[in-house]
Amino acid sequence: MMIDVINIIETELKQTFDELFKWFNIDNELLHYAPDNKGWSIRKILEHVSLTNHYLLMFISKGSKKALERSKKEDFSGILVDYDLDWERMKIIGQHRSFEWSRPDHMQPRGKMPVAAIRHELEQQLKQCRTHLLTLQHGEGVLHKTMMSVNNLGKIDVYHYIYFLVQHAQRHITQMELVEIEFNLGVG
Template sequence: MLREATFPKKLNTMKEDFMSRIKTELTSTFDELYGWFDVPGDKLYYSPQDGGWSIAKTLEHIALTNHYLLILIRKGTIKALEKSRNQSYRDLLSDYELDWDKLELIGQPGAFKWHRPEHMEPRGTASLEIVRTDIQSQIKECLDLLDQMKQGEGILYKTMMTVNGLGKIDVYHYICFLVQHAKRHIVQMQELENSLS
């Protein structure tokens, strides 16, 4: 297994940069999301006449989507760490970049057509306290998995992501996808709240 000391200073700085950005995006996005659990009940449960989701259902959907994304992120982390024991990835890491432009589109409602699977549809029956606890646990797990891949191992395992034609993306990109998905719905909740003012 490659040790931190085997990487030159430039590589260490690059890793710290993208790892730091992922962690910052993850924590700041979900810190903002937690505030949505505290909106007044009349706004929290209001369902738009166009058939859109209430804020409560949107929060439930985010937790459901996180759950399924984390299955892939968890598996990807295990596989990436296994590969790192037998494969040198220093050359791959030397010019590695996260595709922020492509990922940021995921966070923009209406940027492309999105067909979500039925199992990620919220039912509207979940306790919001449980949903909040689930999301907090999910974000803690994401941070823990990032810490396990702090030497850049996450670049070694890719899985297909069909949303917006992303194709095969590595574990770090999957975590960024999870963040951008939440951002997308924060914008939608803001739009719904503004329509009620």
């Protein structure tokens, strides 16, 4: 049932962003700590998540608009009968280091965005996602698909895109937890 799919996405969206926002309350030294493997600091990881969300939301917004337009012209109730988000395939996106991916340069954090601006951007992105879910609450989001090359997902609909955004953030929450562990081992 479509309402169940949307409720699951909404619940995981809220939980994931709640977790992201907790990272803004950590000690400044941990926030800026660069791991030994030359990886990103937690601050840069948060910036990367906000940058990636920005681009994903461009596809989500465009897809939502097109899906709503199509929903006015065609009956899509048949598509919704057996609709499945393919949860397991999408959850792989949320697993840190579960596949190789070379991210585009425009999603690389530069470390120049103020921390308060990153948090504000994430707050706005959460609102946007919730608005899209509310706007597409009758299943309209199935009517528009866009290509997603990450992990060979292929053409995915608007709900998959929103869930991808959630899973991408989950992936990086795990990464931040690993940075925190390394930091605590070095300090202890």
